[in-house]
Amino acid sequence: MKPVVTAVALEYRDTFTFARLDVNTQPEKTVAYYIRGTPTYIVFKDGEMIDQFIGAMPSTKLVGNILGALGIEETE
């Protein structure tokens, strides 16, 4: 999934930031957010988790989910 994530992160860098956390090496947050499988995408705004999506998906769906969680209407 990295190329998808990278492409989305680069394209929407002015709208949101994309970060990655390796569940194998960073167990504390993995446990803290009840991560059951990978990839899991959690959307944070103002320090609060507002949504999460689990599983690989095409970039358009990923973008749609994120913008939807942020309440931003997709332009294309």
Place this chain on the structure above:
Amino acid sequence: MKKLICSLLTLSLALSVLTAAYTEEETDIDILRAADVNADRMINVLDLVLVAGFLGETPTEDQTVNPDVNGDGTVNILDLVLVASYIGETVRPPVAFVSVDPAVDAEITVNDSITLTFDNLPEDVTVSEGVVTITDNTVSITGPFAPGTLALMITWADGSETLNYTVRQPADFVSAEPEISSELIPDDSITLMFDHPPEDVTVSEGVFTISDNTVTITGPFTPGALALTITWADGSETLNYTVRQAVALETVEPTTGTEITVNDSIILTFDHPPEDVTVSEGVGLTTDNTVTITGPFTPGTLALTITWADGSETLNYTIRQLVAFESIDPTVESQLNVDDTITLTFDNPPKDVTVNEGDMTITDNTVSITGPFTPGTLKLIVTWADGSLEFTYEVAEPDTEAPSITSGTIGDGDEGVDSSSTLIEIEFSEEVNGTIALQTEAGDDVGWVGEVAGNKAKLELVKGKELDPETTYIIAGKVEDTAGNETDISITFVTASAYDGIPIEVTDADFDTVVLASEVPIVVDFYKDG
């Protein structure tokens, strides 16, 4: 003729008898002289003959003999009787004036005596002024006479004489200055006062001048006891003094015309101990032959007058302020470079400055001493007209090492440099000056602002001049340290790809600060590597 003579003798005998009594009573010299008709100093028959020869006549004025013996205008029997009455008498000659002392027209004083000498004892002496004393042939006329012009008329039985004199007041000694018995120097003057102008003055020593009532006697007088005798027409006086050596100035240090400071001393040396020393400025102290005059003197031009009993001297000086050290830079005991400059500041422009090391320049109150100084401990001795000081420094070995880059936000050869960078900083091994610029690989200036200050150089982004990703840039410039050692700067770096760093990698440790504190929405991809 015999008959006539016989008749006259008879007549004379008869008349002599008849007039005997008369003759004894009348012995007036004037009558005797009248009776001595032929003026042969004897009254005899020849005189009778002469009278008889003119009997009945009236004598004229031009007659050489005057037979009118009684002066009644006619020669008659009365004249014969008068001659006959003195027959046998001799007629003394008239008393004549011989000489006078003082001589006529001389100057005398009011109480002087005038002595007249006659050839015989004068009779019936009277004078117009003064008192007469007659001794034998001498007549003394004693004053007081009235001062001024004297026309002294002396009249005696046989004549009169007018003697002209100038009568003056006698001069009496009144006082002497300096006082008698006081001390003099050889060239002093002694002034004697008289109540009237003295005349015929002589002095035993010195040279005198007379002005009215004053006689001034000027030396040189011989050192030792002086018995000065002054004699004048009316008296003499001996004045005793002690003549000492005059004290003369021999040397002055510093010499007149030089420059001294306000607190300097001026030393005068005399050939003998001076007396009554006064000075116009400063304080004078006399010790033996030396007078030391100590300030403070007023800055500027000084005309210092020293007066002592025997003279005075005016010495000219220029008085300047004392110059005091105020500060030195760099501070003493600090470290210097061999070519550093040491600056001393004084409160006034110093004079006669010397230093034992370095090259010196003076500007107003400042003395700058520039190296090269010898590495090691420097004992710098600065001497000026008013003082001397020693300063110690440690002089470092010369700096021949060029400045080097010790660290920086970007190093030469770096790749993957964040193209969003807005500031590039480089640190050097020492303080430097110089220029720095951000260039393209082709050498064109990118347009960032470069600054070199202290031991850092920095390049700051100018908006619109952002770095491009995956591009080669060169940081170029030149810096030099304070010793002038130069270093060229050439740092080549390549910016990262546009994808580098996206997405960002987070850990448990920075999760809260990166994710929860983010001000923009953030999506975290929990993934499993591999």
